[in-house]
Amino acid sequence: MLYLVHMIVNIPATLAPEEAARIKADEKAYSQQLQHAGRWPHLWRVVGEYANYSVFDVDSNDELHDTLSKLPLFPFMKITVTPLAKHPSSIV
Incomplete structure (x- = not known):
C-alpha cells in the first residue's frame, strides 16, 4: 500500500544542540535503512521549511x-x- 506522508518537524529550542544533532543523525540512519529496504521510496524536502x-x-x-x-x-x-x-x- 502506498501512502503520501507530510512531516513537519519542530525541534524545541530548549533541546541541547548535541542531543538534537544525535537525534538527527539517528533519523538519517533509520530513514536511509527504510529507503534501502524499499519501504520509503520517495523523500522530498519542502523548500524553505523543516518539512x-x-x-x-x-x-x-x-x-x-x-x-x-x-x-x-x-x-x-x-x-x-x-x-x-x-x-x-x-x-504506470
Missing part, C-alpha cells in the same frame, strides 16, 4: 504507524497521512 513529503510503501496502516513512530524525530513531528490508490487514467 518533507514522502511516499511510503508498506503492507498496512499498522505497519506505517509502527514505522513512523520509530522515527527518532517522531516526538517533534506533525504528521499527515494520505492513503494512495492507483488513478484510472494512469499509464
Whole structure:
C-alpha cells in the first residue's frame, strides 16, 4: 500500500544542540535503512521549511504507524497521512 506522508518537524529550542544533532543523525540512519529496504521510496524536502513529503510503501496502516513512530524525530513531528490508490487514467 502506498501512502503520501507530510512531516513537519519542530525541534524545541530548549533541546541541547548535541542531543538534537544525535537525534538527527539517528533519523538519517533509520530513514536511509527504510529507503534501502524499499519501504520509503520517495523523500522530498519542502523548500524553505523543516518539512518533507514522502511516499511510503508498506503492507498496512499498522505497519506505517509502527514505522513512523520509530522515527527518532517522531516526538517533534506533525504528521499527515494520505492513503494512495492507483488513478484510472494512469499509464504506470
